[in-house]
Every structure is written in structure tokens, then in C-alpha cells.
Amino acid sequence: RAWMDADFRRQLSARRERVEDAFEFEGRKVGRGSYGQVFKTKPRSCADAPAGDYALKQIEGSGLSMSACREIALLRELKHPNVISLKQVYLAHETRQIWLLFDYAEHDLWRMINFHASAKKCNSQVSLPPNFTKSIMHQILCGIHYLHSNWVLHRDLKPANILVMGTTSPERGRVKIADLGLARLFHQPLTPLTEIDPVVVTFWYRAPELLLGARHYTKAIDLWAIGCIMAELITDKPLFYCKQEEDIKTSSPYNRDQLERIFSVMGFPSQQDWRDLPHLPKYGDLVRNFGTGQQYARFSLGRHMSRSFGMSETSPEFRLLSRLLAMDPLRRPSAREALEDRYFLEEPRPAADVFNGFDIPYGKRDFISDSSDNKDDPARQQQSQPVHASLQQYQQSHQQALLLQQQQQQLS
Numbered sequence: 001r002a003w004m005d006a007d008f009r010r011q012l013s014a015r016r017e018r019v020e021d022a023f024e025f026e027g028r029k030v031g032r033g034s035y036g037q038v039f040k041t042k043p044r045s046c047a048d049a050p051a052g053d054y055a056l057k058q059i060e061g062s063g064l065s066m067s068a069c070r071e072i073a074l075l076r077e078l079k080h081p082n083v084i085s086l087k088q089v090y091l092a093h094e095t096r097q098i099w100l101l102f103d104y105a106e107h108d109l110w111r112m113i114n115f116h117a118s119a120k121k122c123n124s125q126v127s128l129p130p131n132f133t134k135s136i137m138h139q140i141l142c143g144i145h146y147l148h149s150n151w152v153l154h155r156d157l158k159p160a161n162i163l164v165m166g167t168t169s170p171e172r173g174r175v176k177i178a179d180l181g182l183a184r185l186f187h188q189p190l191t192p193l194t195e196i197d198p199v200v201v202t203f204w205y206r207a208p209e210l211l212l213g214a215r216h217y218t219k220a221i222d223l224w225a226i227g228c229i230m231a232e233l234i235t236d237k238p239l240f241y242c243k244q245e246e247d248i249k250t251s252s253p254y255n256r257d258q259l260e261r262i263f264s265v266m267g268f269p270s271q272q273d274w275r276d277l278p279h280l281p282k283y284g285d286l287v288r289n290f291g292t293g294q295q296y297a298r299f300s301l302g303r304h305m306s307r308s309f310g311m312s313e314t315s316p317e318f319r320l321l322s323r324l325l326a327m328d329p330l331r332r333p334s335a336r337e338a339l340e341d342r343y344f345l346e347e348p349r350p351a352a353d354v355f356n357g358f359d360i361p362y363g364k365r366d367f368i369s370d371s372s373d374n375k376d377d378p379a380r381q382q383q384s385q386p387v388h389a390s391l392q393q394y395q396q397s398h399q400q401a402l403l404l405q406q407q408q409q410q411l412s
């Protein structure tokens, strides 16, 4: 049978397009994390990819891990102007490495907001189109509406995961939802992310029900995060900024400081505000730590936004923000309902290019040249494997521990 024929396989592997033959990416690393690493690259003349910049993600570990399979399977199905699009998958047979090819996005909201925040600090305001926030919000909601209508939850929306195409792209100024994220184990809210990846995980975008032990992610959890991003676009500050203890050891989702910050902006939820609050797993901790919450009685989002930013509580912008940041998840709008809000219907209308043709003031991404990095010689990369292997061993043992825990819960 032909496919067993060694000669046939030799022919195949000789013909297989190698990613390093098609793209030049040495020393052009723009991102690294437990998920793998990302390079900015252009196709070599011999490649059959159209000219332009591409992002090449080298997936962590070797072979088709569960998270690699999930990412590839999902991305191949997802096709929307406001969701990052996977162009090609390369399987390097010798090193069993997996590479994903994307159209390159030069910017992201994390870097853009930091740019404006530091410009403000040294009083050199950078002019932005009046519909800048509205255009970005509209495209995030379009992308999330598409994901949610395909029953895909994002689970980790934050400014760093909202990419924006740069001036060299035919899609200049278009928002692309992405997930640069950590290697999550099971996408369950109870997995202590901080143990998986030393990179500090922020809870600033996590919905209150997650902090109170909700066991499953929902669409409403994504809409809460979008509300946090909207406030941050308006004020250049994370709305629920909360200092991060360096070594968070808790494996519990309950984070008292983060909840404290939310209450000092939003006020404390009354029975009327959030009927199901007492049914959440960590309600007991909440009462123990905060009592009836009357110390937050005079706080509200309206008070916070008008005092810290002179925003009127009757403006359509504020009304949409307060709908997205409803404490009770059942009261948050769906992505479609948010898109139908008056805010997007009135002047100035949202634009397809969020920069509205304005010059783009942000610099290009810096290249990371960490010293520990092995030259892209696959053989030498094997040496770096043991570290990741221990991460995989950790994940497997963690996986078994979690499965055991779930079985015990079912027994008890």
C-alpha cells in the first residue's frame, strides 16, 4: 500500500513546505509565554503566501497537545472580520513543532491605552477621532456577537487580547479579537491560573460572579469584560485596578481585594440589584468579609465616572457602560442587544477604521531577544524541551488531580 512505502514518505517529506524555508523569522520575536512564542515575519520570495506581514505562532511543546488541537480546530471554523483569522498551519515533522500563520496585527489595546496614559502624564495629549472608543467598542461587540452565536466563549477578554491592524495592512484600523493567552488547562474558572503560568494574571476584567465562585463561564462574563474595556478606553485607567500580590497562593476564585475594588466603584449589590447573589458558592465569605456592605452605600458607577471623568450619567455612553457593568449577570445585555444600543445609532457613527484615517501615533512592536533564547536550530531547541516537558508533566499531573477531585465530589 502506497502510504506505507518509505520511498513515498521520503518524497512527501521532501515536498513538504517547511516553515523556515517559507518565512524569515530569526530574531523577530514579538511575544512569548507558556502558550509558545510569536514572530513577526514576511514570506520569502519562493513562498506562495501573498506579500505582507504575518504573525507566526510556534505552539509550546511538541506534537498535537490538547490545547493545540483546540486552538487549530476552533480557529479553522471561525471566520469574521473582527476575529483573528488563521491562514495556515505548519507541522514540522522532524521537531514535531506546530506553527500557526496569521495576518499580522501591529497594535493592541493594551499598548495603545498605555501610550495615551503616559502621553497624558507628560501633558502631551494625542488627538484621537471623536468616535475612537465607539468604533473600537462596535467592532469588539461584532466579533464577540459572532463568537457567541457560534457558542464560543472567549473567557479572557482584556485589552491585550484586542488586536488592531496597522497602517501596512489592507484592513488598516480594524479590531481583531485574539487570545494571546496563557495555556489554560480546561478553561474552567476554578483552575488556579497563577500556578500554571508565572506571568501575573490580572483579575481586573473578571466578572463578580466568577470572583464569588461561579462554576461556569457564560456569555455575560464576556460582556462584563467588554464593559471594563470600554471604561478603560474612556479614562485610560483600568476601572477595577487592584494591586496584585506577587505570589498568589490561593487556589480559590474568591479574591477579596478585587471584590473590594469593584464595590468601591459600583457600590454594594442589594437584594434588588442581584437576586441570585446569596446562591453563589462564596456568598458566605462575602458576608464574612463585607457584612451588609453599607460602607459602600454612597458609591456608584455614575458617581465614579462623573467625579473621575466628568461623564454625565444621562449620556448614551454612560448608559451603555452601566448596562454592560450590571452586577447581576442576568441583567447584562447580550452582544446583539448592546449593538442595538442608542450609543451606536447616534452621531458620530462608528467607523471601520478606528483611527478614521488619522495618523497612527503608536510605535511598532519591539522584538524580544531574551538571552536564554536558543537560536532557531531545532536540534538545540530540544535542549530547552525538558523545561516545557516538566510543564507538561505538571499539567498532566494537575489534570489527574482535578479529575480525581471531580470524582470525589461526585461521590460525596
Ligand SMILES: CNc1nccc(N2CC[C@H](NC(=O)Nc3ccc(CN4CCOCC4)c(C(F)(F)F)c3)C2)n1
Binding pocket: 030, 031, 038, 055, 057, 071, 074, 075, 078, 083, 084, 102, 103, 104, 105, 106, 152, 153, 154, 155, 156, 163, 177, 178, 179, 180, 187
Ligand atoms: C502579535 N501580532 C499578532 N498578529 C496577528 C495574530 C497574532 N496572534 C498571536 C497568537 C494569537 N493566537 C490566537 O489569537 N489564538 C486564538 C485561539 C483561540 C481563540 C478562541 N478561543 C479563545 C479561548 O476560549 C475558547 C475560544 C481565539 C479567538 F477566537 F478568541 F480569537 C484566538 C494570534 N499576533
